[in-house]
Amino acid sequence: MQISLEKISLFPPEQYVYAEQVRALAKDIFGENPKACVVTYGCQQNVSDSEHYKGMLSLMGFSFIDEPSEADFILYNTCAVRGHAEDRVYGNIGVVKNYKRKRPNTILAVCGCMAQQDIVAERIRKSYPYVDMVLGTQVQHRLPEFLYKRLSGSNRIFERQLDNADIIEDIPLSRDGRLKGWLPIMYGCNNFCTYCIVPYVRGRERSRHPDMILKEAREMVAAGFKDITLLGQNVNSYGNGCDFGVDFPDLLRMINDIPGDFRIRFMTSHPKDCTIKLLDAMRDCEKVAKHLHLPFQSGSDRILKLMNRKYNRETYLGLIKAARERMPDISLTSDIIVGFPGETYEDFCDTISLVNEVKFSSLFTFIYSARTGTPAAAMEDPASREEKGIWFRELLLAQEKIAKENSKNFIGKTFRVLCDDFGKKEGYMSGHTSGNCSVDFKAKKEMLGKFVDVKITDYTNMLIGEII
Numbered sequence: 001m002q003i004s005l006e007k008i009s010l011f012p013p014e015q016y017v018y019a020e021q022v023r024a025l026a027k028d029i030f031g032e033n034p035k036a037c038v039v040t041y042g043c044q045q046n047v048s049d050s051e052h053y054k055g056m057l058s059l060m061g062f063s064f065i066d067e068p069s070e071a072d073f074i075l076y077n078t079c080a081v082r083g084h085a086e087d088r089v090y091g092n093i094g095v096v097k098n099y100k101r102k103r104p105n106t107i108l109a110v111c112g113c114m115a116q117q118d119i120v121a122e123r124i125r126k127s128y129p130y131v132d133m134v135l136g137t138q139v140q141h142r143l144p145e146f147l148y149k150r151l152s153g154s155n156r157i158f159e160r161q162l163d164n165a166d167i168i169e170d171i172p173l174s175r176d177g178r179l180k181g182w183l184p185i186m187y188g189c190n191n192f193c194t195y196c197i198v199p200y201v202r203g204r205e206r207s208r209h210p211d212m213i214l215k216e217a218r219e220m221v222a223a224g225f226k227d228i229t230l231l232g233q234n235v236n237s238y239g240n241g242c243d244f245g246v247d248f249p250d251l252l253r254m255i256n257d258i259p260g261d262f263r264i265r266f267m268t269s270h271p272k273d274c275t276i277k278l279l280d281a282m283r284d285c286e287k288v289a290k291h292l293h294l295p296f297q298s299g300s301d302r303i304l305k306l307m308n309r310k311y312n313r314e315t316y317l318g319l320i321k322a323a324r325e326r327m328p329d330i331s332l333t334s335d336i337i338v339g340f341p342g343e344t345y346e347d348f349c350d351t352i353s354l355v356n357e358v359k360f361s362s363l364f365t366f367i368y369s370a371r372t373g374t375p376a377a378a379m380e381d382p383a384s385r386e387e388k389g390i391w392f393r394e395l396l397l398a399q400e401k402i403a404k405e406n407s408k409n410f411i412g413k414t415f416r417v418l419c420d421d422f423g424k425k426e427g428y429m430s431g432h433t434s435g436n437c438s439v440d441f442k443a444k445k446e447m448l449g450k451f452v453d454v455k456i457t458d459y460t461n462m463l464i465g466e467i468i
């Protein structure tokens with residue numbers, strides 16, 4: 001585990017040398033203005049990783065376009081969490097064959113969580129001979145080296161070692177946003193929930209040194225970021241096994257102390273590691289958004305045990321109670337899996353009853369998707385896809401009703417809102433409350449990036465307000 005500051009690994013100097021060499025080669029091969037297209041699938045961690053891929057590609061002289069058919073370098077940063085997302089990636093890789101017929105020099109790289117799986121790498125090796133590189137999640141920082149080798153005529157590159165090595169700091173970065181940004185605080189996961197592929201493709205938990213996180217947070221604030229989301233598969237276990245003596249609530253307080261007008265968010269929290277100390281820090285830190293995304297996955301204790309989630313319904317509801325005692329207006333969101341192997345309608349009803357009891361602001365709901373290599377994929381799964389679909393729709397209807405009631409209760413209340421985008425209608429601005437609810441209101445374009453107080457005046461399919 002990475003521990004003391006002097007042991008931190010930085011972006012290797014030889015990668016800068018490779019980057020310079022790629023810059024020269026790319027001009028020869030692709031022309032004066034080589035273009036890259038980076039396509040990101042899946043979670044915010046992937047979005048953040050793609051910002052590093054773009055940082056390295058900028059260093060190598062590439063500019064960016066959205067259309068892969070026009071690109072000299074295509075990078076698919078993939079997600080392995082759901083079968084559907086994987087199918088889309090295979091479909092898109094298939095289409096690149098046609099692009100390569102027209103532009104034979106185009107380089108195609110498949111990176112991220114899918115690329116980390118042996119079964120995927122083998123399928124690409126055999127069935128997609130025009131894929132130039134398959135890169136796993138822990139070799140990202142070597143992109144300049146791989147691109148240099150491939151452009152210089154090396155064989156196809158398959159690099160996927162998962163050795164849980166040190167986190168590499170200072171990888172070049174090109175952020176997508178200017179107001180809202182991602183700040184990874186840790187990588188990997190030790191939890192092995194039985195349905196989840198993450199520990200197998202992202203490796204064991206590794207926390208960044210707090211000094212590196214604070215440095216990056218200060219830089220983001222200085223650059224004008226107003227909404228910073230701390231990222232990790234399980235942020236609540238930040239610092240476990242490290243000797244720097246800072247846990248996640250401590251880290252929140254340290255970032256909160258950075259001068260400036262900005263908001264701090266974080267995701268994702270695991271209920272088993274969510275502590276009263278964290279809830280106290282959220283209450284005390286004025287910059288920490290009053291929003292807790294706390295995935296409960298199932299309301300049935302029997303299913304939670306099969307999922308290896310290590311908490312039960314009662315402890316989850318205890319946390320919700322403790323959060324609301326400290327922050328009565330806190331916005332609560334969650335993830336739910338419907339149709340885990342062995343789940344019965346009775347188990348599902350426990351999920352619905354928990355949803356009705358907590359009244360979440362919003363939910364991310366999924367029908368269970370078996371992931372090869374996980375324990376759940378080998379469990380008996382008697383409920384049919386159709387049955388699970390019916391349960392899923394029942395859950396959506398229950399949540400829709402709650403969300404409408406919650407939103408109507410907002411009418412007449414005033415919220416501090418970050419003006420973070422232009423509204424759909426001319427003359428309108430769109431923004432988010434501390435609880436991450438979206439509001440549209442009349443505002444001049446110059447208000448972009450400012451915090452304003454907005455009174456909610458109406459709700460149709462969305463919240464409408466006016467600046468007060």
Ligand code: SF4
Nearest residue numbers: 189191192193196198
């Ligand atoms: S906590 Fe569980 S669900 Fe979340 S990433 Fe880790 S193993 Fe996957």
